[in-house]
Amino acid sequence: MATIRLIVNEKNYTVDADPQMPLLWAIRDFIGLTGTKYGCGVAQCGACTVHLDGKAIRSCSVSTSAVENKRITTIEGLSSDGSHPLQLAWQEEDVPQCGYCQTGQIMNAAALLAEHPSPTDDEITKSMNGNLCRCGTYQRIHRAIKKSILIKAQTLR
Amino acid sequence: MNRREFIISSAIAGGGLMLSFHPAAGKGITALGLEGQSVLGDFVKITSNGDVLFQFVKHEMGQGISTSMAQIFADELCADWDKVSIEFPDADMKKYQNERNGGHDTGGSCTIIYQWDMLRKAGAAARQMLIAAAAKRWKTSPLNCHAENHYVINKNSSQRLGFGELADAAAREKVPESVSLKDPLNFQVIGKPKIAKLIPLMVTGNLQYGLDVNIPGMLYAVIARCPVFKGKLKNFEASESLKVKGVIKVFSTQPIAGLQPHAPYMPYDIREGVVVVADSFWAAKKGQDALKIDWDEGVNEKLSSTNFERLAEQRAMHKTDPTGYIGDENAVADLEHVRKTLRASYVFPHQLHSCMEPLNCTAHVQPGGCEVWVGTQAPHLIVSELKRVFGFSEEQIKIHLFPSGGGFGRRYYPDMAVEAAFISREMGNLPVKMIWTREDDHAANLAHLFQHLEYQVALDKDNNIYAWYEKELRTYTWAAKYADPQLPFMAYDIPNIRFDFEDLIQDELVHSSAWRGVVGHGRFFSECFIDEIAAELKKDPYEFRLSLLKEGRDVFVGDIYPVSSSRIISVLKLAAGKAGWGKKLQEGQGLGVAVCPYGNSYCAVVADVNVRGGKLTINKITIAVDCGKVINPSGASNQLVGGIVWSLTALLYGGYPIKNGRAVHTNFHENKLLRMKECPPMEVHFTENKDERPWGIGEISSPLGVPAVLNAIFAASGKRIRRVPLALDALST
Incomplete structure (x- = not known):
């Protein structure tokens, strides 16, 4: 277990979890943003796509510790009011x-x-x-x- | 409709109108005492600020029915469509489960068919109550008032009152004994393309699916199920799992496992397994990976799909009795009349549903009852199974319903709720979210039924079709002997037709279930065999079909609705016309057509393909449909296009291969689904028809992509392919 600092949709979060846990589960189960979806867990379906420093990544296949302090955007942060x-x-x-x-x-x-x-x-x-x-x-x-x-x-x- | 309907209204908290429909049985059908129990459903809340909250009691899994049902209701209500929204009430057997009206459950492309009359009447009744309330306010007759776009208008004084202002008073109005429905010419919302109501929530990530549920104190569970169907758990070693931080408990699911062959309506299977419960999904999954399990793999240990398919081939040659026939049942062998016979076998293998939202269920069992959070096509089966397995009464079971990320038939079965409730109980009555990983989905899930079709046709000396023989072998019958129409699903005018059926349930290697399009996938291989006959006779496949269809002739094949030759002809002509049938084609290009009835809808598909250098390119798919009145052309078009994508996945990839009892594919890198690059351009055309009512749409195109493309491949290359998925080398040489 480790304490990992995440920046999601310009907010700071601290997650106490297995550093190898995929980012997807940090976003969904620890931070509680459920717009990012679990589909396959092996980067084959894209349902878990989020942005890492503006680039699309499959959050099911990136460990939480690897994105510490990097800028993550989920669907909830794409626009404040669905106006993208x-x-x-x-x-x-x-x-x-x-x-x-x-x-x-x-x-x-x-x-x-x-x-x-x-x-x-x-x-x-x-x-x-x-x-x-x-x-x-x-x-x-x-x-x-x-x-x-x-x-x-x-x-x- | 041979029943009377009673409508009961009541004020809702905070003001407004809550309208319920209470249909009672027609004379002699149900005893009076049961009347109060046969409550049909609560359809609407109208708040005092004018919001119309449509109470959606079916299952939304992508078919768009929450929108189209609301359209029907809102149009009769004369509501402003922009003020209508969808609410998902909790399951309620007493209110919503009513067999005669389509029930609480969702399947068989039936929802709109059965809801049409009911929703129109409910909307009209609510409208009349709003009018009556307004008339009272104005001290005038309701005859002087009418409703329009969310207002009641006094024709004499031009005064207007909004639905919101009237809702509270309307709730106290007497429910009309009879309602007057709108003239269809005045429909404002029905028949108009409407954007699905849930889309704003979907595109912002705010639509909550079952998997998104979060209950305070909730634990997570993952189950390692036996990878071999009918296998059993011998023993397991959990020490490594329990070392994973966050893992709380590991135990066997044997007490609830086994085939449920006599469940109330649907047989289903819960495989024996070992559950890992943890404080997070990730810990539970790591705990699952660390399990050491010995399985008794049982009767299927050494068997593979090829063994099973060989068995089906052998059984296809068994002599069976016909389930139905027209003319002479032995006409194929009538040497006096028959000049030549053709024979072919076709195979549609098992498939996975691959719902994008993996199966899941959250349950919280407490001494006094059980609460469940789930996306399900059949809440009534969950209730009946929780009653049967855990001894709860109906009143003790509360089911919160959610939309699903795909259902396709898989979410009709109640196993996920039984598993989740069992785990919650074993955890000392804590809430638990049970999730199937995608690997679990591949290793141990229910699958689409398997079909082997054996065809024979006899031609007479004048090259007319004298006899058609069709034998279907299938792994799923809804627990009935045939569960089937008694004749082939077609209207071709052939003097002698015979249909035989044999089930393969006892021998199968996976547990079969319903899958979008269900038996249509195998049964409409008849559209390929017709093509084979046309080729034998050197006739154009489209003209040949028309020559076998007689305008005005309805054929009873054993289904509720007869197969209408006229409607088949009309969709065939529309599809062929729009696809440019008969146009000049290039070398290696071919057109293929297939047509089918489904429920009381009709669909024809023309595929335009190239086969060059052993490679298939689908240039275009043209779809023509007669589904009666189209409620939402945009949503209906989505369903038709989606059905073709569904069948093209089965054609190009699909299948559920089993080797030594175990699934070969483990995730989407092996079990491939159609992607954007392979998705051909598609066009949807609806027939112009004066049918006043709608029929089903969700499954009708799904069985036709395969036969249309296979026929087109033959036209392009001369290669006749009789099974899916296409083998990699099927088109080379």
């Missing part, structure tokens, strides 16, 4: 079915757009290919990512 262009586009395109994988999808897409503000269709597909959706919402996810770019442009205008 991706969150708005996801609504407009009526993307989610069961919704379980969608926070991971959105966090993955947000990291993509932060790095490539206007990705091509192929870049979107390639970047999103690591995120599984058993309901089969891929078409609409792709569409919503493109729409979010328009939404962002409009809000900046």
Whole structure:
């Protein structure tokens, strides 16, 4: 056991846990932010995607001690009120079915757009290919990512 | 509808209207004394500030029914859609469990079918009560008032009162004995594409699923279940597990384990295992990894999927009696009429549900009862099993219901609640969250049923189809002998048709269950066999189908609804037209079509593929559907597209291979699911029809992706594939 300091959504937390415990469980069971989901535990589905210093990571496969004092963002910290262009586009395109994988999808897409503000269709597909959706919402996810770019442009205008 | 309905209303705390529907049995069906118990459901709360809180009593697992049910209700209520939200009340058998009206449970693509009339009447009744309250306030007749967009309007004075202002008074109004439903021409919400109501919560991470429950003082449990079906726990060594910091207790789950073949409605299996309880999930999982367990692997120890499939092949050749036939049951062998026979066998193997939210349940057993937090398709089965296994009374069981991250049939079974309640009791009545790891899901879960289909067709001297023989071998029958229609699920006009059935339940290597599309996956291989016949006769597969269908002819195959040739023809024509059937194709390109009825809906799918250099590319999938009235075109389209993704996973990856009794796949790196890169473009088209009521939508496309693509592969390459998943080398050479 160890005391680990985490910075999640710009708040400081102290977690007393096994340093090898994946970040996912620190976020969900210790800090209590449940928007980040457990899907596979082996970085195959992307449901647990969060940002580490702005980059998408699979929180199920990163140990808690490895991210000590680094800046972590979860879906709860993506925007304060659900107004991130991706969150708005996801609504407009009526993307989610069961919704379980969608926070991971959105966090993955947000990291993509932060790095490539206007990705091509192929870049979107390639970047999103690591995120599984058993309901089969891929078409609409792709569409919503493109729409979010328009939404962002409009809000900046 | 041959029943009367009683509506009971009451004021809710803080003001407002709570409306319940109390249907009573029609004459001669139920004794009067039972009337008060056959409560159907509480559908709505209207608060004094005008919020319409739709009480959603079914299970939302991605089908969008919480939204479409609310649409039906809200439209009749004349509510402002923006003021409608969804609430998940606790399970209540007395209020909600009513077999005749579809019950508390969710499955079989039945929800909208059975809720349509009920929700319309409930919405209309609430509307009339609001109108009556307003009329009283204005000292005028209700006939002078009407409801519109969350207001009641006095036609004479143009005065308006909001639903919120009226809710409290409306709750004291007499419940109307009869209601007048809206003219469908005036629907404002029904039939309009509506964004699912839960999406704002989903995209912010605020929608709470069962796995997200947090009860003060809660412990976590993980179970190491026997990796071989029908195996038993011999002994286990827990000392290493107990050394893991946070692990509290390790014990066997034998007392609740075993097959439940005569459970009230659904057989299910709880495998013997060892549970590790800890103060965190991570500690419990580490404790599970550190267990040393000896299993008695039992009868399946040395068996593999290939053994089982060989057994199915042998049994397919067994002579059986038909479950049903038309014409002469032995016509396939009628040498006088038959010029040639064709024969083919098709296999749809076991599959995993792979719900993105792993199975879980939180339970808190106390001396006076049991509280459960879970996403379930069948709360009534949890109640009946907790009663049976633990001796609770119905009143002692409280179930808090949550939406699920996928259900697909798996969450119909109550085993997770039995396991969680057992663990809570053994922990001295502490609340416990029991979680299946994804590895557990692969190692020891219920799986989709296995189907082997054996087909024969006899052609006469004029190359007409003289006889069709179909034998299905299957591992799941809902505990009934056939649990099945008695004839093939099709409307092709063939003079002699025979259907045989044999179950493989005793011999299977995993425990079978229902999986989105259920028996349709194997049964609609008939759409591949029809294609084989067309190829034999050198006919266009689409034209050949049309030539076997007679407009206006309804065929009774043993299901509640007959198969309508006209509706099959209409979806076939729509799909073929939209997909450009008959267009000029490139070398290595092919189109394939498949069509099916499901419940009383109809779906046709055309797949456009390339097969080049041994590689399959799906260029496009075109889906045409007749599901009666479409409640929410956006949600319905999601279901149809999702169903195809479902079947393409089974086609390209799927299967649940077993070797020496154990699952070969351990997680998603081996058990692959379709990803964005492989997801083809899809188009959904609804037939224009004047049907006034909706039919089911959740499963109808899911059995058609496989036959449509297999037929397209044949058209493109001449390769006839008769099983899924596609072998890696299936298309090479």
